[in-house]
Amino acid sequence: ENYANTINALARKHKPEVILAGATTAGRSLVSRIAVTLYGGLTADCTELHVDKEKKILVQTRPAFGGNIMAQIICPDFRPQMATVRHKVMPEAESDPTRRGEVILEAFDAAWEDKRVKVLEFVTENVLTVKLAEADIVVSGGRGMQNPENFAILDELAKALGGAVGASRASVDSGWIPYSHQVGQTGRTVCPKIYIACGISGAIQHLVGMQSAKYIIAINRDADAPIMKVADLAIVGDLFKIVPMLTAKIKAERGIA
Ligand SMILES: Cc1cc2nc3c(=O)[nH]c(=O)nc-3n(C[C@H](O)[C@H](O)[C@H](O)COP(=O)(O)OP(=O)(O)OC[C@H]3O[C@@H](n4cnc5c(N)ncnc54)[C@H](O)[C@@H]3O)c2cc1C
Structure with missing residues (x-):
């Protein structure tokens, strides 16, 4: 007021x-x-x-x-x-x-000054959400992840890169990952240096939340998925093969056990 x-x-x-x-x-x-x-x-x-x-x-x-x-x-x-x-x-x-x-x-x-208004308390924002919005690197998973357990491979890649894990609404709606990770129109908007979309088709509602990322990498087995058109680097293939290979390579480069 x-x-x-x-x-x-x-x-x-x-x-x-x-x-x-x-x-x-x-x-x-x-x-x-x-x-x-x-x-x-x-x-x-x-x-x-x-x-x-x-x-x-x-x-x-x-x-x-x-x-x-x-x-x-x-x-x-x-x-x-x-x-x-x-x-x-x-x-x-x-x-x-x-x-x-x-x-x-x-x-x-x-x-x-409105005399009716008093500040009673400041509540700190969910740290997880802030990390996603502020992260330089975001590794996101979509319906292609198939189940909640498979998000572990994205966690590992994000950890190796010092980034955060995001998700499409399809994986949030499936209950595989909490809403605070959702990227897109009805989730968070992110603008990281690198956005890695794994098993995400690239619906417009997802794109509006991440398309201003500086460098977009898409891993999808469908070469014609819309995400491949906005990606700077489009990798056509099975994410379950590519993501662990990428993580192993990054860990080796960075000397992470
Ligand atoms: C009002 C409204 C608001 C919305 N808000 C949002 C929002 O905020 N965020 C959001 O994300 N969506 C939002 N949506 C939903 C959006 O329209 C899409 O339905 C959603 O983004 C699709 O998620 P997805 O890409 O994970 O799933 P899908 O479209 O099903 O795509 C899955 C992709 O995974 C690929 N794939 C499958 N298996 C593999 C594999 N093994 N290896 C590699 N690739 C594989 C497939 O080729 C496919 O391209 C909204 C929709 C509406 C109507």
């Missing part, structure tokens, strides 16, 4: 064209309050943003209709244009010290 009151007051004063927030629990809750109060347009959970310079409009892309299409949404008539962007959906920007923006300092006005 306090943040929303503050931003509402500042937005009325400075009339920004665009307000952006992370699609975190706090960000989602914050901008929806602002959108209602300022009567602006809000697109939640965007996967891509760009500015149409000619029309001076923010073009907001997000999955729609269950992820079957990527919709481009614009807000031509109302200001501010607001969007939330999912964590890790875009690669981190390089720092450019030559860029200069204007910083306007405003003093906090006590009138913006």
Whole structure:
């Protein structure tokens, strides 16, 4: 409430064209309050943003209709244009010290404080989930893993690489691995340096959660699976042969017993 009151007051004063927030629990809750109060347009959970310079409009892309299409949404008539962007959906920007923006300092006005709100407790986020979102290397398993026991080979590969284990919704829904590992539209968005998809077909709902990874390796016995088209390295074959070979090779290279 306090943040929303503050931003509402500042937005009325400075009339920004665009307000952006992370699609975190706090960000989602914050901008929806602002959108209602300022009567602006809000697109939640965007996967891509760009500015149409000619029309001076923010073009907001997000999955729609269950992820079957990527919709481009614009807000031509109302200001501010607001969007939330999912964590890790875009690669981190390089720092450019030559860029200069204007910083306007405003003093906090006590009138913006909502006396009804009190912070009672901070609860630390599930460490496992954070590790997946922050990991430089993610090894994910899909329906091709066949059962929960087989995830042990992915654990071993991830451990050898110092990475984390992810999963497709099919393997989460099958009860093979907890939901906190799910990558995709209804799971976590990850942007690791390397994403290794094992036995994952590459449905659009999975791709939106990992396609901004810097290097994608797909192991699949179907050369025509959609994941093979987005992969930088597509390995056609049986994951149960390839993954243990890869783990053994990495362990040997790194001198891990
Ligand atoms: C609203 C909505 C939200 C969704 N959200 C998500 C989401 O967040 N994340 C997500 O992942 N999905 C999501 N889905 C589900 C998505 O549409 C797919 O159904 C799901 O991603 C498929 O998972 P999969 O690739 O593991 O399984 P499959 O599509 O069945 O693919 C299994 C793959 O494994 C390969 N394979 C099998 N055996 C082997 C082997 N021995 N070696 C090598 N390859 C092998 C097969 O060739 C196949 O390509 C969502 C769907 C909807 C409708």
